[in-house]
Amino acid sequence: MSAPRGPRGDGAPRATPTRGTPTRTAVAALVRKDLRAELRTGDTLPAMALFSISTFVLFHFGLDARSLEGDLAAGVFWVTMLFAAVLAVNRQFVAEREEGGFDGFLLAPVDRTSLFLAKAAVLFVFLVALQVVAVPAFAILLLEPSPGPGLPELIGLLLLADAGIAAVGTLVGALAVQTRAREVIVPLLVLPLMIPVVIAAARGTAPLWLEAGAAAVEGRWPLILGLYDLVFGLLAYAVFDYLLDE
């Protein structure tokens, strides 16, 4: 067998290393890795979808209501989304922790915040994919009015809320994975931090799901979600680096 003689030995197959990998390259590599692993194992997304649908079914029977509308429908939907997100946050950094991903990442010449950006992007993708399933399931199982008329506004609210959940969830996930009681720490930290998201998202969604037909969304709720995303996104970006220190 003709073997390369070593990392710098003559005749070895070589690639040209660069000093300092661009952040976008590192983020793309991490996102691709996580999505590939999820496609292969289905560890997270199926669990989130099953959890959401099971919850809708439980509410269907628990509330003894064949259909919901307005505030109640929006509240049930967003609380379910939040708990489903907790499942993903719990698993977000498990591979990095248990399979040496943190060390492999920290040995590379990359900006540490690229891990935050990648993990937040993956969580955002998971949430969007979940809602592609969960919104129709919710409409079938619980929602009285059709979600169709207010769909563009609903998509906007979903994306704004998902961004906030992804930013804060990623920060909490990185913090919790360093502890032994990860499954307890994540909901204890995530749920209180997400109260503003749930309030704004539910209040924003409620007019879209009125029995009388979709009404206009109050402008302040998307604005609050946007501000939350900005503030907590920047905060998480700023402190994430310190979470990777030993």
Place this chain on the structure above:
Amino acid sequence: MPPTEHAEASPEAEGGRGASAAPAIALRDLGRAYGERVALSGVTLSVPVGQTLAVFGANGAGKTTLLRILATLLRPHRGEARVLGHALPGEGWAVRGRVGLLGHDPLLYRDLSARENLRFHARLHGLAGRARTAASSGAAASSGAAARPARGGSAGERIEGLLEAVGMTRRADEPVHTLSRGMVQRVAVCRAVLHEPELLLLDEPLANLDPGAAAAVGALIGPGAGVTRVVISHDVAHGLAEADVVLGLRGGKQALAVSRAAVDEAAVRELYR
């Protein structure tokens, strides 16, 4: 045996091979604690560029802690550490990407294949060129063409060459969790040298390897690799045979730090009693 035979090893003065002016590793009174437990204390030595430091010591002596400090994964709590000319931890950013670590953990994702893991690490290290598809890469490797491509080849060529060198081409597309320990170790060796590091940090690098695999990875991480190496080994004879500088640790403290010529096998074996 006294606890410290030599406070500092400077093999240049004793005719060590490959000596040069600026050391690859320079440690002075290095220490590290985990809470109140001192894991490493008072380590002082110098390793010239291109030489091999062999680290010996019983379990819990502080060997892995030392390796992780040199890899920038742990901060020293005491003393000074300069690696590849940069002070740690302050200039760790300048060292990352120039070090290859092969530790107890393979640093491979179990659900990805060997090839996918190596591509991922190649991207993280910013290796030039896109990794090719598995099919085309495999074909190139099987033809032997990828083993010695021209300099400046793509990351894909580098990956295929390394996989072929360690005999993992045929199993390279199987998830890592389906591979035996020895195979995982072979892939981990590829991961450690993928980015052509200037400093190799090796913790029991031949663990789980059969003699054939050990010979194959030896070409990549052995003395012939042509880079500075720090090797932790419990095989005293083998470790000494490769060493230029010898560090012995006992209970986290430096028990000896000498050039290879100044120590015999019996003195090293004393560390394990």
